[in-house]
Structures are given as C-alpha cells and as structure tokens.
Amino acid sequence: MTNSLVKRLDSNLKKITNRVLGFDIDDKLKRIPTPVNDFGFDPFGFKPESLRYAALPAYLIYKYYFRVEVFGLENVPDRNMMFIANHAGQLPFDGFLVAAALLLEKDPPRLVRSMVEKWAPTLPFVNTFFARTGQIVGTPENAIKLLNMKESILVFPEGVKGINKTFNKRYQLQEFGTGFMKIAMATRTPIIPVAVIGSEEQQISFANLKNIGAIFGMPAFPITLTFPWIFPIGILPYPVKYRIHFGRPIYFEERHDNDEDVLERNVAEVKSTLQSLIYKGLKERKSIFW
Amino acid sequence: MKEYILITGICGNFGRELAAHLHKEHKIIGLDRREFSDRPKDILHFQIDIRRKKIEEIFRKYYIKAIVHLNIIHDPRISSKEHYEFNLMGSANILDLAVKYKVPHFIFLSSADIYGPSPDNPLFIPEGHQLYGSKNIPILRDLVETDLLIQSYFWKAPDMTTTILRPCHIIGLNIENGIMKYIKGRIVPTVAGFNPMIQIMHIQDVFKSIEMVMKKRERGIFNISAQDQIPLLTLLREIGIIHTPVLPPFERPIFKALFLAGLISLHPEQVDFLKYPCMVDDSRIRERLAFSPQYKITDIINELKLIRKI
Numbered sequence: 001m002t003n004s005l006v007k008r009l010d011s012n013l014k015k016i017t018n019r020v021l022g023f024d025i026d027d028k029l030k031r032i033p034t035p036v037n038d039f040g041f042d043p044f045g046f047k048p049e050s051l052r053y054a055a056l057p058a059y060l061i062y063k064y065y066f067r068v069e070v071f072g073l074e075n076v077p078d079r080n081m082m083f084i085a086n087h088a089g090q091l092p093f094d095g096f097l098v099a100a101a102l103l104l105e106k107d108p109p110r111l112v113r114s115m116v117e118k119w120a121p122t123l124p125f126v127n128t129f130f131a132r133t134g135q136i137v138g139t140p141e142n143a144i145k146l147l148n149m150k151e152s153i154l155v156f157p158e159g160v161k162g163i164n165k166t167f168n169k170r171y172q173l174q175e176f177g178t179g180f181m182k183i184a185m186a187t188r189t190p191i192i193p194v195a196v197i198g199s200e201e202q203q204i205s206f207a208n209l210k211n212i213g214a215i216f217g218m219p220a221f222p223i224t225l226t227f228p229w230i231f232p233i234g235i236l237p238y239p240v241k242y243r244i245h246f247g248r249p250i251y252f253e254e255r256h257d258n259d260e261d262v263l264e265r266n267v268a269e270v271k272s273t274l275q276s277l278i279y280k281g282l283k284e285r286k287s288i289f290w
Numbered sequence: 291m292k293e294y295i296l297i298t299g300i301c302g303n304f305g306r307e308l309a310a311h312l313h314k315e316h317k318i319i320g321l322d323r324r325e326f327s328d329r330p331k332d333i334l335h336f337q338i339d340i341r342r343k344k345i346e347e348i349f350r351k352y353y354i355k356a357i358v359h360l361n362i363i364h365d366p367r368i369s370s371k372e373h374y375e376f377n378l379m380g381s382a383n384i385l386d387l388a389v390k391y392k393v394p395h396f397i398f399l400s401s402a403d404i405y406g407p408s409p410d411n412p413l414f415i416p417e418g419h420q421l422y423g424s425k426n427i428p429i430l431r432d433l434v435e436t437d438l439l440i441q442s443y444f445w446k447a448p449d450m451t452t453t454i455l456r457p458c459h460i461i462g463l464n465i466e467n468g469i470m471k472y473i474k475g476r477i478v479p480t481v482a483g484f485n486p487m488i489q490i491m492h493i494q495d496v497f498k499s500i501e502m503v504m505k506k507r508e509r510g511i512f513n514i515s516a517q518d519q520i521p522l523l524t525l526l527r528e529i530g531i532i533h534t535p536v537l538p539p540f541e542r543p544i545f546k547a548l549f550l551a552g553l554i555s556l557h558p559e560q561v562d563f564l565k566y567p568c569m570v571d572d573s574r575i576r577e578r579l580a581f582s583p584q585y586k587i588t589d590i591i592n593e594l595k596l597i598r599k600i
Binding site: 037038039041043044045118119120121122123124125127128131136137139140141142145 | 409410411412413414415416481482483484485487518519520521524528538566571586587588
C-alpha cells in the first residue's frame with residue numbers, strides 16, 4: 001500500500017519535472033559518466049538518481065529566480081577539470097548555480113563536485129543532501145581522489161573570506177591560497193576560471209561579527225540590509241540576475257608542485273585571469289536585476 | 291628446526307578462525323589467557339596472560355617466524371585501567387621478546403576506528419593521517435596508543451619486519467566485534483538526519499591480507515578495506531533491519547540511557563560512528579601487494595541476512 005503510493009508519487013513527480021524542464025531528466029542523469037555501485041552510489045555517496053528530486057526546485061530557482069545566463073560553455077572540454085570561481089553572497093548559491101549551469105546547459109551534462117565547508121556535515125539532513133547530490137567536504141585528499149577518478153571539482157580559493165566579504169569589496173578577489181594549485185599540478189588537471197556576476201550583490205553586507213558567529217558555531221555573522229533584522233529569511237538572496245562566464249582552460253604542464261615560487265606564480269596567473277574575466281563580465285552587464 | 295607462527299589472542303572468535311585458516315599450511319602456537327576449547331590437535335596452545343614474563347619460555351623453546359598480534363581487548367564494559375594495562379603492557383612484552391629472540395616478522399591487527407569518525411575527515415583516510423580516534427571517543431585511547439607503540443618498532447627494531455594492518459569493519463559469522471554486535475542487536479539505533487558511508491569487509495578477505503603480508507614480509511602500515519562502500523541506512527535496509535532513529539542533539543544522553551539499561555552494545559562515546567564517515571584509503575596495499583578483496587558488498591549483505599536469521 002505504502003510502496004504503491006510512493007511509486008505513484010514518484011511517477012507523478014517525474015512527469016511534472018519532465019514537463020517543466022522540457023527534457024527527460026532520467027535520460028540526462030544517465031549520461032553523467034560517474035560510475036556507481038550495485039546500489040546506485042559512487043564511493044563518495046553521490047547518487048545520480050537523487051538529483052532527479054532536486055532537479056525541479058533547482059531548475060525553478062535557476063531559471064525564474066536568478067534568471068541565469070551562461071557564457072563561454074564552449075570553453076569547457078569533455079574531460080575532468082578544476083573550476084575556479086569567485087565566491088560571495090553569504091550563502092553559497094554561486095556554487096549551486098555554477099553546478100546547475102554545467103548540468104542543465106552542457107551537453108553531455110557535466111557534474112561538478114563542489115567542495116563544501118567542514119561544518120556542513122554536522123548539519124542533520126543537509127549533510128545527506130549534500131553527499132547524495134555530489135558535494136564533498138573540502139579536504140585536499142578528497143579533491144585529489146575525485147580528480148584521479150576523472151571527476152571535475154569546483155573550488156572557491158577565497159574560501160570563507162570570499163563568501164563573507166562586505167559590499168565595499170564586491171568583485172575584488174580576496175587572497176588565494178596555493179592548495180588548489182598544488183592539487184591541480186599534482187593531478188595534471190587543467191583549470192577553468194569562472195566569473196560569477198550577480199552573486200556579489202545578492203546580499204548587501206556592511207560588517208561581519210565573527211565573534212557572535214562563533215557563539216552559534218557559524219564561520220561568520222553578517223550584518224546586511226535584511227539580516228539579522230528580518231530573521232531568518234533576511235539572509236536569503238535578493239533576486240539578482242546571475243551571469244556565469246566560463247573562461248578558457250589554463251594548462252600547467254610542469255609538476256613542480258613543491259616549489260613555492262612556481263606555485264605562487266601560477267596562482268597569480270589564475271587570479272589575474274579570473275579578475276579580468278570578472279571585469280569583462282561587469283562591463284558587459286547592463287543591470288544588476290535584468 | 292620447525293618454524294611456528296605465534297598468534298596472540300587465539301581464543302577470540304577472530305583468532306580461532308584465523309588459526310583454522312592457517313594451520314593446514316603452517317605450524318601454529320596460540321597464546322591466550324582463555325581456554326581453547328575444540329582446539330585442533332596440531333595447534334599448540336599456552337593458556338597464559340601475555341603480560342607474564344613466563345612467556346619467554348615459549349620464545350626460547352620454539353623458533354617463531356612470525357607473530358600475529360590479536361590480543362587486544364576492546365570491550366566498553368571493561369574498565370579503562372584494565373584495558374590500558376592489558377593492551378599496552380601486553381603488547382610491549384610481546385614486542386620486546388620478539389626483538390630479543392629475533393622474530394623476523396611482527397604483524398599487528400589494528401583497526402580503522404582509530405582514525406576516528408569526524409565531519410572533517412577526508413572520505414578515504416590514508417595511512418599517514420593523524421590518529422584522532424580518542425579525541426571524541428576516549429575508550430579508543432589504548433588502541434591508538436598500542437598502534438603508536440608498535441609503530442615505534444619500525445625504528446627501534448629495524449631488523450624486524452613490522453606490519454600494521456588497519457581494517458575497516460570486519461564481518462563474519464562468529465565475530466563479536468562492534469559492528470556485528472550493533473547489527474545483531476534487538477534495538478538498532480541510528481541518528482536522525484545522518485547517514486554516513488561505511489565500509490564493511492569479509493573476515494576471509496582479512497585472512498587473505500594477513501597471509502599476503504606474511505608471504506611477502508612487507509613492512510609498513512596498511513589500511514585494508516572492502517571492494518565497495520555503502521550508506522549505513524541502505525546497509526540496514528538491505529539486511530532487513532528496522533532501525534530506531536534518535537533525534538539530534540539528544541543522541542548522546544539517549545544512547546547513554548540505552549547502554550546503561552543494557553539495551554544496546556554501542557558505547558555512547560561511539561555515537562559519532564553513526565554520524566560521520568571513518569573510511570580508509572586502501573590504495574597502498576592494492577598497489578604494493580596487489581591485494582584485492584574477493585567479497586562483494588552484495589555477498590556480505592547476503593551473509594549478514596543469514597546471520598540475522600540465526
């Protein structure tokens with residue numbers, strides 16, 4: 001009885017999803033080249049089937065709330081890559097929308113694994129949702145393992161400093177660590193810079209009260225136009241228009257991944273390429289909201 | 291002169307099965323303070339505590355080509371003092387005698403548990419990772435220390451080949467370890483909102499890895515694992531277990547109450563194993579020894595179904 005009800009609900013959800021998306025979601029998910037075991041899981045706990053349930057709300061947010069426009073998808077080759085993007089907006093919608101762009105707009109679909117903060121696995125239910133949809137805790141070992149498995153990853157080298165930056169620092173890249181470059185060089189993975197235009201205005205933050213954040217176990221406590229004044233929904237993003245620009249791949253052939261000078265030079269190259277792509281995207285943009 | 295393999299802790303379920311597995315090809319000596327009932331006649335057994343000085347006589351009398359050290363107690367209902375004394379002092383005694391009598395190979399069966407479950411663990415923990423197991427699970431302290439003690443013999447006794455194996459959860463019909471007690475329990479608690487990936491491996495694959503390191507006399511630390519990984523709740527569902535989810539953040543007091551009432555065997559300190567991953571990267575043993583586990587996860591699940599029925 002319960003099983004047949006679940007099956008009917010599942011079938012109806014699939015029909016609605018396919019009608020709204022305009023394509024067969026199962027067909028799309030089957031073409032994701034991640035190998036899975038007899039139970040449908042990859043070694044990291046990703047289950048492509050789970051994306052089917054996330055597809056409809058993700059598509060609605062992608063298409064109708066943020067009205068995402070994508071540029072330069074032709075620069076993304078059919079192999080595993082490390083995507084390096086700017087990070088902002090207090091909540092990581094930028095990561096979600098870059099991943100959605102590669103899944104929805106690229107043919108064959110590409111799954112990119114985001115590196116999530118280390119406190120995310122402590123959140124009940126959220127941790128399982130992240131794992132099943134392919135998101136991984138950001139440790140160097142996880143990144144190397146994924147790249148060696150020919151998976152693509154999305155890295156925000158600015159980290160917490162980026163996502164919690166105040167409005168006066170918008171579109172100014174914060175300090176980049178060298179960890180991502182070490183991994184890219186060691187695994188010989190090309191880097192694609194990704195300029196995310198829109199995320200840096202989705203919340204207008206004036207200050208970050210880190211000490212108060214620490215009391216709640218959060219990495220930051222932003223003071224924005226709407227947060228904490230309208231708690232908790234004040235932290236949700238404004239309906240800005242997202243424009244995602246994929247740059248050309250950068251190849252680093254040498255393997256001097258322990259040479260700090262080489263690492264820093266390569267990091268500087270990626271950072272300046274990304275900053276130029278951001279300026280180009282900002283120049284082409286006519287408005288924040290449309 | 292006859293060459294023997296000395297197995298400490300031979301009377302435990304794992305030790306008995308290992309001895310049964312090895313005794314057709316090797317001469318076996320068992321060492322355990324417990325009685326070895328139904329002992330095969332070709333296995334010599336000495337019922338003695340491994341902390342006793344008297345065990346030196348065995349080393350003096352027999353030529354021991356390898357020691358498989360299994361005699362570690364990890365029963366959450368035994369005091370931490372007894373744990374510490376038995377595990378540390380016993381291991382130190384065996385190690386010193388192994389060095390004194392020039393035993394060529396010392397193999398210790400440690401556990402992947404000593405890495406400790408944690409939200410910021412790499413999903414596949416390499417051998418070089420810090421041993422944080424006792425940070426949140428104090429009952430693992432002496433296991434961590436025993437592993438570190440044995441590691442120190444890599445440089446203290448460079449002529450002896452020292453091997454440490456760190457297997458993931460071991461499954462077997464007669465095994466009475468943490469995961470088997472959890473699965474066989476009348477109440478199988480989980481933490482609502484958490485479903486970590488876990489690794490389970492078949493006891494026969496552990497035997498195979500012991501045989502391989504013994505044959506190749508390979509020095510070092512090796513994680514060993516199964517072919518595959520599976521989420522905890524999927525594993526329970528496939529075995530046919532109805533689990534009892536406990537709401538966070540009250541899991542620790544609830545687990546403590548259930549443990550004190552004798553309703554569950556899982557120590558409340560171990561609740562993080564039901565929340566966070568503690569899986570190992572076994573690429574070192576795969577690359578250096580060409581080890582690959584034979585049992586698929588579906589085979590192990592089928593065996594667990596049978597065990598539940600029994």
